[in-house]
Amino acid sequence: xxxxxxxxxxxxxxxxxxxxxxxxxxxxxxxxxxxxxxxxxxxxxxxxxxxxxxxxxxxxxxxxxxxxxxxxxxxxxxxxxxxxxxxxxxxxxxxxxxxxxxxxxxxxxxxxxxxxxxxxxxxxxxxxxxxxxxxxxxxxxxxxxxxxxxxxxxxxxxxxxxx
Numbered sequence: 001x002x003x004x005x006x007x008x009x010x011x012x013x014x015x016x017x018x019x020x021x022x023x024x025x026x027x028x029x030x031x032x033x034x035x036x037x038x039x040x041x042x043x044x045x046x047x048x049x050x051x052x053x054x055x056x057x058x059x060x061x062x063x064x065x066x067x068x069x070x071x072x073x074x075x076x077x078x079x080x081x082x083x084x085x086x087x088x089x090x091x092x093x094x095x096x097x098x099x100x101x102x103x104x105x106x107x108x109x110x111x112x113x114x115x116x117x118x119x120x121x122x123x124x125x126x127x128x129x130x131x132x133x134x135x136x137x138x139x140x141x142x143x144x145x146x147x148x149x150x151x152x153x154x155x156x157x158x159x160x161x162x163x
Contacts, residue, residue: 029148031057031135033108038125038133038152041116045126053155056134059083059090060151063099067149068140075099087153094155096129102150103142111150130154 031052039049063086066077076082083099100121102111115121124130134153142149 029105029108029111029137029150031137034111034135034137034150034152035133037108037112038115041112041125047126047128048131050130050133050154053092053132053134055090055092056087056132056153056155057136058134059086059092060134060136060153061138062086062089063153064136064138064140064149064151068138068142071143073101073103073142075101083153087155090134092132092134092153092155094132094157096127096154096156098124098127098130098154100124100150100152100154104145104147105150106148124152124154127154127156129158130156131158132156 035050035052042049063083066081066086067073070077070079072078084097087094087097100115102114105111105114112125115125132155134155136149136151138149138151140147140149
């Protein structure tokens with residue numbers, strides 16, 4: 001079941017990734033602005049705000065660098081490493097875990113708008129079971145293109161609502 005969900009989320013991420021031939025790195029994307037925008041969406045739904053978690057941010061940074069080093073764009077690495085393994089290696093212990101990826105966007109608003117337009121990514125942002133988020137914005141070369149990757153890891157230890 002998890003593989004099916006991950007496959008669907010990857011397909012949606014690829015669908016919502018802008019096709020840019022020549023891209024320069026995004027200069028104005030910050031983890032705090034991504035978090036602010038995600039929390040704005042959560043407030044509209046009456047959900048508690050996500051708190052920035054350093055362990056989840058470390059997991060997100062590790063995942064982004066792994067994608068650049070191994071030249072892949074997917075939730076699971078070519079060697080089969082899952083987002084949950086990155087989170088576990090960071091030391092975060094949560095009962096509920098999720099991941100959103102973005103590639104090639106130039107603004108935090110563009111990233112969050114694309115995630116909100118994708119059912120799987122939207123579900124992660126608005127899931128009541130998540131209380132923590134880690135976000136990493138990393139520049140590099142992926143498959144011959146200079147791009148900015150945004151990785152957001154979500155975590156929660158307790159169920160806060162049924163969303």
